Amino acid sequence: MNLHSWMGEGSVQRLAPRQDLGVAAVDFRLNDDYTVALHTQVPMVELSCCVQGYRRVEVSGREFEMKPGSWSLQFANPAEARMPFTKHQPFQMMSIAIPVTAFHHFMENAEGTRAVDFHQIIGTLPYRVFQEAYDPASGHLLQQMMEASARPDSLSLEMECRILELLSHAFRSILLDREQRPSGLSRTDLSKLERAREIILDKMSHPPSLSELSRLIGLNEFKLKTGFKDRYGSTVFGYLREARLETAYRLLQEPHASVIDVSVSVGYSNPSYFAEAFRGKYGMNPGTLIRKA
DNA sequence: GGCTTAAGGAGCCCATTTGA
DNA sequence: TCAAATGGGCTCCTTAAGCC
Structure with a gap:
């Protein structure tokens, strides 16, 4: 309708x-x-x-x-x-x-x-x-x-x-x-992990390192790494990589999109590596998606 | 402009160890 | 017992050169 x-x-x-x-x-x-x-x-x-x-x-x-x-x-x-x-x-x-x-x-x-x-x-x-x-x-x-x-x-x-x-x-x-799930994560820990997720998605093009991220959210690196994997089923940078490629998939379908612009905007400074990662996930080159869109 | 390939470095991951 | 630290292996990413 x-x-x-x-x-x-x-x-x-x-x-x-x-x-x-x-x-x-x-x-x-x-x-x-x-x-x-x-x-x-x-x-x-x-x-x-x-x-x-x-x-x-x-x-x-x-x-x-x-x-x-x-x-x-x-x-x-x-x-x-x-x-x-x-x-x-x-x-x-x-x-x-x-x-x-x-x-x-x-x-x-x-x-x-x-x-x-x-x-x-x-x-x-x-x-x-x-x-x-x-x-x-x-x-x-x-x-x-x-x-x-x-x-x-x-x-x-x-x-x-x-x-x-x-x-x-x-x-x-x-x-x-x-x-x-282990019960070692308090409500405060879960809230900090959610903050970590928001930070890496927000700073997708220039993400902080794990140690910087742990300082930003006020959780030690150990809890950040184990807690993040427990909460979201992926490592911090594994999650970031998936999110980058998904964002790229959406951006590539917009009018006047270019592979270079999209790769830089999601955090890949080199379009060639971006194309390789994109191909690995979606089975096609980013340029192919632009032409299809 | 877009893609491929290769080499090399950074730093992430994870199993193991340490110590409170 | 469990949080934190450690270190080796490996993945991710960059750089560079070249092809289509």
Whole structure:
């Protein structure tokens, strides 16, 4: 559905690659503030991945905010929800909804034992949400899904594969691996690690060294390295490298992009090494992507 | 302008050790 | 027991030259 020009610009796409998977790809900018009111009829699980813009959700008197670069795994019993959108703010999000039966099927291991149960998670609450920053690999998957949803020739098979892979990443990160994380990280440590992540993404072109970064966030190098890997599933510079290439992938598709400009802007002073790294991740040269775009 | 290749250095990663 | 330090190996990145 394309938005009417009086309402704004952009679109909302609904896809159903199979019966138990509902996908909404949202990419728009509104001319006026607008609130969407929803009433869910049945218990469900929804993964919402916020790519751009902020979104507030009000459910049963509680309010949550979704930030760009984060995903929210929501468990909902039938409830009323409100989602206010702010005018002139670009907003991009991918949401995947599945029924409880499908969630339970996905959570079964090879022996038929269920690792996580919907009813144990939500208890008597009307709504429960888990939020965290998604990893670069999932960010890349999201990018591919957004592109595929906009292409009329993309196959259901391709979309379904990416949806299941994204769900697998999210369930593993949010529900399964969470319990195995060492408890040595306090709330303050987690907050400092999040600050470290923000710093390296903000200073992508000239990142601080590990020792500088540890001083900046007030955490020793040991905790920075072990804690970062534990929290984000990657080393500090491994995470930075993935983020650099993802940013480059997006920038290369913009009008008048050049390989040299993009490589420098994401922190590669040498376009040749940038091209090699890009090829290693996406299987094509950056110049090829420019021509395709 | 974009890409390939090779050499070499910086510094990151991680297993191991140290010490409080 | 666990945070912190250490050191070797290795990856990442730069530089330079040359080709398309």
